[in-house]
Amino acid sequence: MVPPTLVDYDSACRHWSWETERASLAGLPLGRGLNIAHEAVDRHVTDGHGDRLAFVFLSRSAARRAITYSQLAALSNRVAGALVRLGVQPGDRVFTLMDRRLELYITALGTLKAGATYSALFSSFGPEPIRARLEIGKARVLVTTPSLYFRKVKSIRDALPRLEQVILVTDPVSGEPHNELPDHALSFASIIEAAPESFEIPPTDPQSPALLHFTSGTTGTPKGALHVHEAAVVHRATGHLALDLRPEDVYWCTADPGWVTGISYGLVAPLIVGATAIVDREDFEAERWYDILSSEAVNVWYTAPTAIRMLRRSGPGPAGKRHFPQLRHIASVGEPLDPESVRWGIETFGLPVHDTWWQTETGGIMIANFRATDNVPGSMGRPFPGIEAAVVRRRGRSLEIVDASEQAGELALRSGWPSMFRTYVGAPSRYRECFADGWYLSGDLVRRDENGCYWFVGRVDDAIQSAGHLVGPFEVERVMMEHPAVADVVAFGKPDPIAYEIVAACVVLKTGYEAVDTVRLELLAHGRRRLGPAVAPREITFLPELPKTPSGKTLRRLLRHSDS
Ligand code: ATP
Numbered sequence: 001m002v003p004p005t006l007v008d009y010d011s012a013c014r015h016w017s018w019e020t021e022r023a024s025l026a027g028l029p030l031g032r033g034l035n036i037a038h039e040a041v042d043r044h045v046t047d048g049h050g051d052r053l054a055f056v057f058l059s060r061s062a063a064r065r066a067i068t069y070s071q072l073a074a075l076s077n078r079v080a081g082a083l084v085r086l087g088v089q090p091g092d093r094v095f096t097l098m099d100r101r102l103e104l105y106i107t108a109l110g111t112l113k114a115g116a117t118y119s120a121l122f123s124s125f126g127p128e129p130i131r132a133r134l135e136i137g138k139a140r141v142l143v144t145t146p147s148l149y150f151r152k153v154k155s156i157r158d159a160l161p162r163l164e165q166v167i168l169v170t171d172p173v174s175g176e177p178h179n180e181l182p183d184h185a186l187s188f189a190s191i192i193e194a195a196p197e198s199f200e201i202p203p204t205d206p207q208s209p210a211l212l213h214f215t216s217g218t219t220g221t222p223k224g225a226l227h228v229h230e231a232a233v234v235h236r237a238t239g240h241l242a243l244d245l246r247p248e249d250v251y252w253c254t255a256d257p258g259w260v261t262g263i264s265y266g267l268v269a270p271l272i273v274g275a276t277a278i279v280d281r282e283d284f285e286a287e288r289w290y291d292i293l294s295s296e297a298v299n300v301w302y303t304a305p306t307a308i309r310m311l312r313r314s315g316p317g318p319a320g321k322r323h324f325p326q327l328r329h330i331a332s333v334g335e336p337l338d339p340e341s342v343r344w345g346i347e348t349f350g351l352p353v354h355d356t357w358w359q360t361e362t363g364g365i366m367i368a369n370f371r372a373t374d375n376v377p378g379s380m381g382r383p384f385p386g387i388e389a390a391v392v393r394r395r396g397r398s399l400e401i402v403d404a405s406e407q408a409g410e411l412a413l414r415s416g417w418p419s420m421f422r423t424y425v426g427a428p429s430r431y432r433e434c435f436a437d438g439w440y441l442s443g444d445l446v447r448r449d450e451n452g453c454y455w456f457v458g459r460v461d462d463a464i465q466s467a468g469h470l471v472g473p474f475e476v477e478r479v480m481m482e483h484p485a486v487a488d489v490v491a492f493g494k495p496d497p498i499a500y501e502i503v504a505a506c507v508v509l510k511t512g513y514e515a516v517d518t519v520r521l522e523l524l525a526h527g528r529r530r531l532g533p534a535v536a537p538r539e540i541t542f543l544p545e546l547p548k549t550p551s552g553k554t555l556r557r558l559l560r561h562s563d564s
């Protein structure tokens with residue numbers, strides 16, 4: 001068995017130094033700074049690993065396509081050269097709007113090489129979310145496909161005067177014509193063909209902007225968090241030690257690059273480590289996912305609780321037909337991971353699912369269950385070495401650290417880790433409000449147990465206040481998920497004239513269960529038995545599906561304000 005990359009957690013914490021971590025990156029030649037794309041791609045070519053596979057792209061309509069680090073270096077060089085020829089300067093922002101295809105990844109890397117800032121738009125967005133993000137981000141260049149352009153961008157183009165250049169990736173599969181480009185758009189294929197295969201990355205200050213990620217918009221308007229090249233230090237360290245990634249690994253991150261996970265851990269971290277990243281262009285489908293894990297011999301798999309719940313809903317059948325001898329580590333992020341899902345990993349793959357916690361703002365994994373430490377089902381794990389976390393309460397402009405374990409408070413991180421966001425673009429005061437007394441305040445409520453493990457309680461804004469008690473929605477959801485009838489659940493506070501709020505829940509039932517009163521009564525009784533009457537849901541509504549953000553997070557605020 002391959003030993004874990006992080007063997008002694010306590011010792012790693014004691015001896016951690018971000019300076020040492022920084023020194024393990026190559027840096028640009030001749031001390032010209034630090035550039036994420038150099039660390040992710042060119043460095044491996046220089047080190048003699050150009051023939052290793054960087055990416056494997058899978059899709060139903062096209063053949064499996066494998067790209068080596070050398071090919072990726074040449075293609076991203078061409079994009080960088082083409083962007084520079086178009087006048088793109090350091091500090092300019094280049095956006096993509098497309099599905100998970102090679103052109104997205106080479107545009108991201110080419111943009112970073114050119115010293116500009118890259119931002120990915122989720123391809124399922126409609127025109128308004130696209131317009132809002134291009135405007136907030138002051139996009140200068142957008143790379144998209146003709147069909148997405150016509151359906152989603154053409155109607156908003158006039159509202160975006162700063163958007164100078166649209167570049168279209170024509171799709172040979174759908175046979176979209178090369179030479180009939182609309183509205184002065186350029187052809188991606190033509191401009192990169194005209195650019196040379198080599199490109200010298202200009203000197204890059206590690207503190208200069210690199211990536212702009214928008215938050216999921218779970219609690220309100222999405223915020224654009226700006227990250228710098230130095231974030232690579234955290235991407236490498238967490239990829240290696242929290243995800244247990246090594247250069248020889250096949251790795252699959254299921255997140256779309258339209259969200260921070262799909263870039264930090266779908267592109268940057270695996271490539272910096274030198275692994276092979278699988279990219280599936282198709283939507284979720286249980287049979288297909290089990291097939292990929294098995295036939296691509298995935299070693300490390302990073303996914304999300306929503307996906308795990310969907311796999312669980314599909315029953316044990318599809319997994320049982322396949323074998324996964326290569327799979328070594330499974331991790332998840334994005335939402336609370338219930339203990340049943342951790343155990344499902346053991347039943348299905350012989351491996352627990354390791355929860356990790358982080359945010360768009362933190363740029364990388366901050367709290368994790370590590371392969372070598374006890375995986376405590378239901379807990380998010382312990383802070384990554386070098387990360388100082390605390391449970392705090394806001395007291396005006398200062399903070400009170402909550403000492404006693406078992407007491408809930410807001411999760412705070414001592415500021416200064418390399419992948420910390422540097423601003424919210426266009427909203428600097430909102431950025432400043434995230435900090436107090438040298439700490440970054442996450443907006444999440446947590447508890448810390450006597451072993452130093454953190455437990456997610458809920459978002460600060462989602463905490464339910466019922467008859468003088470503070471109830472964390474996830475504590476309710478975790479218990480309701482134990483019931484065999486429950487496929488998905490969300491708990492929230494419903495306004496009440498006497499108790500201020502009562503705990504209410506919406507439940508999605510597993511196939512085979514009917515939305516009838518006997519099931520409802522059974523679930524209410526299960527809640528009361530396991531949680532006690534003060535915390536148990538008083539009302540349960542059955543829904544065919546829960547409302548989700550495009551990135552798969554439950555939109556609690558919609559349920560709170562509905563009449564259900
Ligand atoms: P917005 O900030 O726009 O409301 P968002 O917070 O959902 O959206 P992201 O940055 O994508 O945007 O998500 C980070 C949040 O996701 C965390 O603050 C936390 O609430 C939740 N989250 C992430 N990982 C976990 C986890 N392991 N357990 C529980 N919650 C998690």
Ligand code: MG
Pocket residue numbers: 215359443
């Ligand atoms: Mg957030």
